[in-house]
Amino acid sequence: MLSDELSDASREVARQRIHTVGYVGVTLGVGLLVLLAVGYLRSSPSDPVAPSVTQSALESSDYSSKRRDQAKDLLKMFALDLEPRFDFANLSEWAPEALDAISSFKEEAVLAFSAGDYNQAIGVIRKAEVIAKETLVQWEENFSENYLASLSHFGNNESDVAGLKIDKALVFKPTDPAALKLRQRIDVLPKVRDLLSEARVAKIENNPRKEYRALSEILGVDPQRTELRSRIRALEAEISEENFNLLIQKGFGAVDDRDLRQARSYLNSALDIYPDRGEGKNLRDKVERLGEEVALETALAEAKQAISRDDWPGALVIFQKAIKSHPDDGYLVDQTMIASKIVSLSKAIAGFVAMHQRLSSRNVFLLAERALKEVSEIADRSSSLSVKSNKLRGFLGEYDRPVDVVVRSDNHTHISVRGVGEVGVVEKKSIRLKPGVYTFEGKRSGFRSRLLNVEIGLYQTSVDVELICNEQI
Template sequence: MLQEKLEQESRAAQRRWMQLVIGVAVSIAVIGLAYGGLVLLRPGDPADVTNAPRETPAETVTSAPQAAPEITVDDAANEAAREQFKTDLAAFQSDIEPAVTHADFARWDATAQRQILDGKATAIARFSEASYVAAVDDLAAARAAAEKALAARAQAFNDAFAAAEAAHDDDSYDAAALAIDRALNIRPDSAPAAALKLRIDALPALLAKIEDAAVARVENNLDAERAHLEAALAIDPNRDALAARLNEVRRLLREARFAGHIVAGLTDVDARRLASAQRNLDDARAIYPDRAEVDVLDEKIAGLELALLIERLTATARAAAQGDDWATAEQSYIQVRRLAPANRDITDGLALAQMINALHARAARHLAAPARLASEAVAADAGSVVDAVGPLRGDSPRLAAQADVLADLVAAYGVKVPVRIVSDGKTDITVRGVGIVGKITERTIELRPGQYTFEGIREGFQAVLVRVDIPPGQADMVLEIVPDERI
């Protein structure tokens, strides 16, 4: 719209200029003609009269060619100024005018705003009057004034912002608040200024937390100091000194916690609290896994764990022995001896368990096959078992009961049973594994209880085999052995 208006005003100015030039030319011609008439009518000497007609045309002819070049030069200059103004005005409207017409600039310097805009309006008016050179000069003056005012405003903002930032860094809340308010009054839309204002507004709370942390430090209350420092850094994370102190406080707290776990763990070991000692070791290792104190506590706990295991297995073995469960007792003693091979009580306990269990096994074998007691050798072995159990009867009632049964069997199998043998006097009779009876018609022999085989042999007859089971306490046993089957 402005461009069209400028074009319209330019064309109108050109028409007015041409009209002015034509008017001036006509006026000059009329004046020349009038002047010539006056000369002709004025009496004088002939020479003047004669010269008059020659001068008038000469002046008329001479003036016309002189005016044409001047008009051409002015047209070119004006045309150049006209184009320059349009370019300058477009730049002014895009670069300068938005900042000058903004409400923030009006608050900053309303007088300068009016002067700048009035200067622009004057330049446009000059342009409308076809005073293009003057219009260019006026617009340039308005632009220079605007740039100067905008630069002053920017400098004032920068100064206020820098003052606010410096006051904030010095923890001077009042000065910082005043300075940031000045900066935001100049440029309310400044994001950095708005962010700085938030930090300044938080400064009282931040300073309070810093003071609380200082008090806690004096009181040597590391936990409270850590909490206050963390709260302060949550408000302003850029406080490097606070961050460094917080790291140191956290380190001191870790050291204290580590030392506490080590001391508590050693106390637990002395009190034989294995689970609690292990928890303290785990907590200490989580803080400083490579510290020598961790290795020391670990070794102490391992020793306690071994001692408790030995005690538990020993208690299990003794409880089993008290319950006459010597098989379980032996297994427990074997396990605990691997852990404490030099412990004399454990070694003696294992030896006793093994002896009792061995006697149990021997007695059980004899009781499972009592007929074997008919053998004197077997009976002698059974008797030795009974004799060996004697000193151990108080340690194992079950073994003592076995020994009593076995002793009765040994005694029963030790009483010989009379056996009367009847034959024909012609048959040779033997007792296999025992001896020869001979050719008899009747004879009584004594045999230990057990199983025997009698054999009768007579010439011309088939041999006779008689198997006999003689139980303990048997009486009046009679055997007839007579071969009756001829060969």
Template sequence: MSSVDEQIAQSRAKKKRVIVTGVITSVFACLLIGVVVTLLAYFPVSGGDTPVAEEKGESQASLANHAVDRKALQTALNETNQRVSELVSSPYLSKWKPVKVAGFQADIDQAFNDYGASNYSQAQTTIEQLNTDITNYQSAFEEAYKQAYENAAQAFAADDINEAAQLNAQALKVKGDSSDALALQKRIDTYHEVADLYEQARVGGVEGNIEKQRAAYQQIIELDPQQQDAKAALAKVEQQIKQQRFARALATAVNAIDRKDFDRAQEALAKASAIDNNRPELAILQAQIDAELKSQGMESLEKRVQVFAGADEWQTVLILAEKGMADYPDSQVVQQAKQSAGEILAASSALDVYIDRPDRLADNNIRQNAVNAVSRYSGLTQLSAKLGEKISQVEQLIEQENQPIDVTVRSDNRTYIKVLGVGVVGEVREKTIQLKPGKYQFEGSREGYRSTIVDVVVEKSGTPIVINVQCNERV
């Protein structure tokens, strides 16, 4: 027996009790119909064409039923019944609008009843409509929680935490097992704690307490792994800590050499190597330790300073120079090395601001500051090739942000247009020109009309720049 026949058999079994209890009523109904037929035989009713119409209607219904592919209908019944069963068994889909779900169950039952009564055409119509309704219901359900989640995510990104919490609660009310909404809820729950930790990290930066910064960023990432800013900041802090440890070990080695304590110098150099054994300073300093065994005093210090300066390691030069100034204040080599190291390191830090945040160069003032910085520090490239590389990198970033931008000029084809200090547009109805980011003035003139000036700020944005320049006011 097919699954459709089983469904029909079950449906008939349910109805059997109803049929038995209605037998008596049916008998009385049959007697009543007999009386009515007898009366109609003696008293014919006008409109004799009605039976013909009924027969025609029955014939059309019969034809419609014969036109239905029963095998295809059985398959459709089974597949639709499966869809209804899956929907009913889904905890969130079924509880979203339970009245509609109950209606779907009633519709599939009715479709099986119609099939069992050989009303195939009606069963097919019911199945088609039911499938459409289920699809629409599922789509509406998806939209209900997805839209609420997306709005919640936008509110969270805008730091509107209360709105985000309310919207995400709506999404979870509709679909409580949504992985996206559940993940966002964890972020919402830890939002204020994360904010407090960011403040701790900021205070640690002000205090110069890098360990405090690291601990705060580590806790932030543990609470909210999606905090990309904290990850980037932690990576930078870890690198700074590594550099500090390396610098301390290196300074210890340098101090030990100055004290003629070469065993201590070798020990400190080994610690520095364990931190980062690829740094060129190690080999250079080891060579200097060997050299210090043979030479003493200011000459040795000046040589070390020159070696590190030649290796473009100005942080080490500064350490050596600051220490050397205490012992050899009259050394012009050490004095000059300290000054050059300070200028180069300051220039490098200033350029890092633009390299780390190239998006800020879209601002005209900041971009001009970067141009000024490049000009100011270019003279130091003779001493530091690394600084020269940074200057080249900043110049490339400036050039990227200084690319010409399309500007569409619209007019009445009678106004003569110029870009003051740049060039002529002419009389146009519409023309696209290219201008570098900055502030410009468009002048429109026309004989017999008052000239007009249009101020325009050209900058990168997702919106096309369109200006209208027309002389409309007669003189």
């Protein structure tokens, strides 16, 4: 609540003021103690024996050294403790005369110190301290006065006066988080006033949606108005109840019209509001039954269209989805099996065609022949499957056709074809091999053995191979 904010702000301002005044008091107290100590040293009784001229000079030198140290400490304390606060306190904006006086006194103190006039340096720097500390106290009071006044006027919805006061407060503390936040809230206060008025009218008109929009917009521009949250929650509950009942009514109407898409939309929206209400469960049962009926009709129509386009993978997906809801439908079971077989064989035939080089392997060749036999039973159902099958038959014919291979050697090297058989020790010999990759091996006693890989192309008519072991061991 704004009254709480005002109370909190007052306590915080008081705390800061006590801190600043306390700081000034402590600093002045420390300075006073230093002066008393110096005075005591100067007035302390001397040795009962009359001092000599030498002793008097020593005491004078010692006193001067102490005054020098005292002046040095005061200048240092001023530079480290007070001067850094001048920029933060923004003195150049609201107290330029005080800042000039402080700077002038400090400069005079530094010059006196440099000239060895330590008493003068101490006196002048203390004047600078007094002005600085009084100015800092005034700085804190000026900020506090204007900030609290602005907060009070803000609570009374007086945006103009509140704005003037917070602007004055920001002159003293331009970066104060609380003041900057209050400035933002004052900027939107006119809009907040209008929205509050709109919300009051909406409440009188019994229009919860309009009232909810106005209050929600207020929180959007001024989130600190937490007192509105309880009313917003009550309005949310009232609006949700109204929305839920309307959605349920429309959902049952859509089921009666067999408009599945609209019925599901109303159901989902209603369940988003109250997922466990009995009305929602009743509507869900009716929508699910309608969905099963429509899904089967739609699936059969879509599958028929897919088959007419020779899109058996698409038809299979449709059948598989439909059979989950109708596992006992005999027609769906049969069509799913046919579609699955056509898709599977089509992939297998396409794989054989794409990698036809593998048909040079006898095992792969036999697998391809077996696939073609299965295709013959259903090829008339898919034109693309027939085309792929015919292409595969062409490849099988080519890979089953032997090619003449002329093997040449030195009549000393024993030659064999791995996985096929022996060629023997020959000078020249013709053999026949089907297309594929073969490894010819040459051996000869006392010579290093040799391996030679030979690829017989699909459409080659003859191949020459020369293999001689001529590297002695």
